[in-house]
Amino acid sequence: MNVWAADGALSGFYNQTIREVARISIGGERLVLRLTNEFGDRPFQLDAVQIAMAGEGGAAEPLTTRPVTFGGSRSATIHAGSPLFSDPIDLAVGPLARVAVSYYSSGFIPVHTHHFEAQQTAFISVPGNFAAAEQMIVQQTTTSRYLLSAIHCETETATGGVVCIGDSITDGYGSSIDGDCRWPDILAERFQQHGHESLAVVNLGIGGNRILHNRRGQKLLERFDRDVASLAGMTHLVVLEGVNDIVWPHTVLAGPDEEVRADDIIAGLRQVIARARIAGLKVAVGTVTPFEGTMSEVPNSGYYTAGKERTRQAVNKWIRSQDDDVHVLDFDAVLRDPAHPARLLPAFDSGDHIHPNDSGYRAMAEAVDLGWFN
Template sequence: MFKTISTLGLAAAVASSAMAAEQWQTSWYAAPQPGWDAGFALPTNMPPALHDQTVREALRLSAGGRRVRVVLSNRYGTEPLVIGEARLARAGAGAVDSAPLSFGGKRSVTVAPGRQAVSDALDFSVQPLERLSVSTYFPQRTLPSTFHWGAQQTAYIATGNQTAARRLARAEALHGRVFLSAVHVSGGEAATHGGGGGGGGATEASGCGAAAGGGGSCAAEAVGGGGAAETSGGGAAAGGGSCAAVGRGWAGGTVVALGDSITDGNGSTPDQDRRWPDYLARLAAPRGMGVANAGISGARMLGDRMGERAAARFEQDVLAQPGVDSVIVALGINDIGWPASAFAPHDPAMEADTLIAGYRKLIERARANKVRVIGATMAPFENALQGTPLSDHYSPAKDAVRRQVNDWIRSSGAFDAVVDFDAVLRDPAHPSRLLAAFDSGDHLHPGDAGYEAMAQAAYAALERRRADQAERRNPPASRRLMADYALRANPPYGSSNRAMPRDMLMREACEGWLAISALPAPRAASASASLR
């Protein structure tokens, strides 16, 4: 007999008390969304129902840790969601490493409508950027009422309970996600210092093997990657040391990317983790920082349809994320583009002041919860979706609204920081268009190179934010630090000193800023003297 989620309260309370000191952070996320009717411009690409079937979904973590939890969501369901069994897996050194998930000590769980099930903590050390898979068995007829459209990641469906199988037999591809919404990790400093096990690399299975990774076809076997999981800066231990073990602040914590199809990675190479939050995760991995991708294709600040409006999902997709430290708000282009198009033919034209009011509400809610807010400007979109029934997404009048809102994002001071995606992606010779090298081809979504450039800009904004905090805390010490690192990064002409590698430079800068934050603020006299 399946145990309902409501009966797990006592066990959860006991576990909560026992693990009160354990710090969790979201390491991977796929924002849940409700389905829509067949009359909409796009299909859901979901099967009508799942029944006596296993779904295997591949994912790549951002932060690592010693313990893992998996979240299955029935947020938009109208009936109880019955999970017969779920299993977490990875590949490494040619062998499959997997473990069953439990919920209140049971292998099966029933999730009430509107709720989610968080698995019991599993001792399962994972490295930053490690690729995993989650296999979920649905014994009863189940409507895919809570899903994630597109996802740029191939999942697989097979008949029967194959959660423990290395390869799914007679599997069919699924282009989207269903019910799986998050992976949490704790004890991240162990993974950052290389102390965790199972550092397998990418595999070739992409959902076929139990530990499928980022690419390949269903005919391929899982192969061992060996060594540490992919990281920026050269290995899982890169960027380690005291800076990575500090916790929330510079290191640790999670930044949520709240966005639309551009955040969800449309236009990137499928099954290769090349969305801009994926690239950001690579940059942030040495800091122990998690990146949660809360992008939904078609998402809007103020409207529902492909996902709920931002205000309606902000609590669960942002504020409820364990360890959330910052949110990057990258929304608005669909609010502007959808009216008078096939997406929303009867919606009135969006006005800049209306959209700005939506931003302000999110900023207020974030700050009330001590979450930093980073505003992202909207990328240019001239000729977006040209040659398709959706070509009305762009018009010069709509672009004027985009520019007006972008000017406000840059100059208002409403955000804690700003990342100027518009400046990064636009063609300098034609600013209303994407630079050709960054365009996926539809003139709306960047390609891989564009997403990488966006991530670099986002990471720079996060770094500037931390540096500004150190500057406010102790300006003289911060200025000395930055002057010293500037010389080490770019030695004077004729100097015998070699330029310091960037990863080493930023690691030491991180530790320096953290040390400055612990210093007492200087008195005015000593401050002026220190600058001589």
């Protein structure tokens, strides 16, 4: 996603090593990294990139570190507006394995592209090249991602993949840091436990993302081709977006000019469904989850109004009316308080009244009918 000034991102890194940890879905025999400078306006040089099995506290497991090359070279330039793919890396990883990707530049890496709410610790070193080190000397940590945007696994056992695209609720905001407790994480675990071991899960949630307007990440209609249609081997798409389209207008996040009607959101979802079908994907759409009480401590904040609730209900009514070509995931019914349906169930509320906690995300994943993926 692009850097939005309100996120207060780091301006960049100079002569430092950054180590990012990520969990693989189904694993594979070889890996390909996708690094990115897609929102940058200048190229920058990487002098070293390494990958290893992740240890505790930002460490790399001994004897597992592999150098990453690009066209046979250990250094590479990431051009402005572009991703950078590595050569295949001979590092076999099992299902749900964690890997650590470390990269170093002796110059300056500007942060114009990042993933703000990763719910995963990234480690930033003191000056120096620690890419191949088992343990870095850490200057600071963040919970954002920077250059690493995807890890592709080469395997002969895959039967397909599930793309989960959405906003912060798919991104897992409110879940435990480093806990892999986002609902797509739990879905991947269920696949491993219940006969879908060769079906991958890809999380493409962006906190603050919307269907129809840009600000935090490109809007869903704009990023669909890059984030969904370009992925190889995918067979299913789960869409859970719309809450920010409803909540943001008339607040400090978005003005009244970005107000949308239920029909606007429905038209956007129709377009996503149509494009997914062209890409050969089976489609599921999740209902928009409750948000009453959001920012209630701020007088006249505008996040929740009776009119916004009516819009949510109208969108959900349309989603629930879909025929058999579109699978419905009624996350609203899973998370809402039966005694107060416009609110999250307190046991599932992270505390901000819009994002679930670990228990809520687990309830979402466990409500998904695995039979749909057969």
